[in-house]
Amino acid sequence: MPELPEVEITKRGIEPHIVGKRIRELLVRDRRLRWPIEKGLEKKLKASKVLSVARRAKYILVNCDSGCLIIHLGMSGSLRILSETQKPGKHDHFDLTFEDGSILRYRDPRRFGALLWTEDNPSLHPRIKNLGPEPLESKFDWRALRDRISGSESPIKLQIMKNEVVVGVGNIYANESLFRAGIHPHTIAKKVGTIRSKRLVAAIKETLASAIEAGGSSLRDFYQADGTKGYFQQNYFVYGQGGKSCRVCGHTIRSTTTSQRSTFFCSNCQKR
């Protein structure tokens, strides 16, 4: 499943192949994504030019001269560049084809992803305007975190997974970041003070940055933008490691549930 590092890798992967190109057509095979692809989008995109590609949270923004495509990969989505026509698979729901013959192909077996469109500034789009800070930007610091969680009685793990607190931290990296910060996932958020807020922010940044550097670790169904398989490193400290020995201290990694999501932690390394 693409988390922020995978989305960033995908964005970097497609960017050089589509910026500056003119769109031949949008070919939609199945409109039924998380929100149906709006009717008539094909017409709006015809002969548009791609100006730039950006990322906000887990959304990929394809800026065109006629408006902005907003792409979300959901849990099983991927984008890749094809240099020539290839027979589409069962879950290849749309293609964006270019005048030079190349194709940006979207695949998403579970259809939790989305293709949205705005002719406004994309930062004003309803899906984007209420998002919290980007984890890798300097604006996301311990004060920003503390200001958003200081009143909360809910577990810190839930807070860092909330998009209003910080974007791009899904279940895998929430578990990993809390391990790196030495904080038990069920710690009540408002009990995380200054020192631990600093540690947690640093841990989130390190965890995400190193995953991006590694080329995007992920679950099975992630393909890199060029179509080769992702690295599938899965050398996580705690995520998916229930019952195994902690790589740092040797204690057994515990697994539990937090609001219906799987949670992993080392009870020796992580304190409440």
Add this chain to the structure above:
DNA sequence: CGCCAGGCCTGCACGC
């Protein structure tokens, strides 16, 4: 074959 994973929006339940 039944269940689970995952992101994230929506709607409900709860407490002041």
Add this chain to the structure above:
DNA sequence: TGCGTGCAGGCCTGGC
């Protein structure tokens, strides 16, 4: 009653 907050439900399908 109203509001903020927390949390469960639902979407979907491949893989165990």
